[in-house]
Amino acid sequence: MTVIENVMGRIAVLRGGKYSVEVDVVTDSGFGRFAAPIDENPYLYIAEAHRAVSEVDEIIGPELIGFDASEQELIDSYLWEIDGTEDLSHIGANTALAVSIAVAKAAASVRKMSLYSYIGGTFTTELPIPVLSFAESDDFEYYVLVRDIMEITDVIDAMTKVAEKASDNSLETLSKASEEAGEELGLEVSLGIVQKKPMGLEELMTLVEDNNIAYVKPIGDEELFLELIAGTHGVFIDGEHLFREKGIIDRRYYNALSIKPINLGTLTDLYNLVNDVKSERITPILAEARYESADEALPHLAVGLKCPAMVLGKDSVAKINELNRIAEDLGERGRLITFEG
Structure with missing residues (x-):
């Protein structure tokens, strides 16, 4: 049976020594657990995590007992109703996400299904390409991509080779190292760059043209994005900045969008956004938050939601x-x- 019998919260320790809430959802024949990550608030102290646990144990849990765990959309909408705000500022997006994904895991376990199959259905067969964040400088965070990837481990080999061949974390050095790594491994290895500070269009375009770059996450206004996507070919222009700042989902400005589940609230909210992004012919890229637990749900979400990359x-x-x-x-x-730009 998938009827919820108990919901419990506890403190979870995340990467970087931060704290969040972990939630257990129990049915009479199923169990789900998820520890929510944190992205924008790196100063979530232990007191705040304890407050989140109290929200689960004293408010959310009692309200959800008796619900059918398979009614994901209904439960997720009820979490918004319990919160009563427009941005989950009362119970917190991390608490809502922990409950929501734990519910999905519990329902999947009753059916003896993997989480990715439960979310995506019988014909879920597509695997996302992993994009690895591996280095940073004052100006950029750097990713490694393998465009012609055949095995998941190809990107690990590529990242290791690039790191071995790079003497420093400058863009020019890493670009040359990625080309050498690709030649040695027989793979199409490229770099991704994430801007850490604003940069003029001409300077950014020159960097993209002169280096082995296949992915850019820019910072700037609509005009910069328009010019950048018009002036590049086969390069992923990630619109996370425009989406977060202005809510823009439009293929004219960008062709890829990093989506962090923690910034949305519930599994239903994540599902809806991924579908909205796909409807605009934009590539949805599921991404880790800044502070994550060792929970293994994210790859299941990426596979179940058919995101081409993570x-x-x-x-x-x-x-x-x-x-x-x-x-x-x-x-x-x-x-x-x-995975094409």
């Missing part, structure tokens, strides 16, 4: 290994999604 940190070994397990589980049915 951004992970070089130290996110639990999630990388889980994606590899999913690939093994799918076997010959599994295929890596074409």
Whole structure:
């Protein structure tokens, strides 16, 4: 049975020594657990995490007992109703996400299904390409991409080779190292750059043209995005800045969008946004938050929602290994999604 019998919260320790809330959802024959990450608030102290646990134990949990865990959309809408604000500022987006994904895990366990199959259905066979964050400088955070990837581990090999060959973290050095790594491995290895500070269009365009760059996450206004996407070919222009600042979802400005589940609230909210992004012919990229637990749900979300790529940190070994397990589980049915700009 999928009727919820108990909901419990506890403190979870995240990467970087931050704290969040972990939630257990129990049915008479199923169980789900999820520890919510944190992205924008790096100063969530232990007192705030304890407050989130109290919200789960004293308010949310009692309200959800008796609900059917398979009614994901109904439960997620009820979490918004319990919160009563327009941005989940009362119970917190991390608390709502922890409850929501724990509910989905519980329902999947009753059916003895993997989470990705439960979310995506019978014909879920597509694997996202992992994009790894591996270095940074004063101006950029750097990603490694393998465009012609055949195995999940190809991107690990590429990242390792680039790091071995780079003497420093300048863009020019890493670009040359990525080209050398690609030649040595027989793969199409490229860099991704995430701007840490604003930069003029001409300077940014020159950097993209002169280096081995396949992905850019810019900072700027609509005009910069329009000019950048018009002036590049086969390069992913990630519109996270425009989406977060102005709510813009429009293929004219960008062709990819990093989506962090923690910034939305519930699994239903994530599902709806991914579909909205796809309807605009924009590539949805599921991304880790700044502070994550070792929970393995994110690869399942990416596979179940058919996101062509996912951004992970070089130290996110639990999630990388889980994606590899999913690939093994799918076997010959599994295929890596074409990831094209």
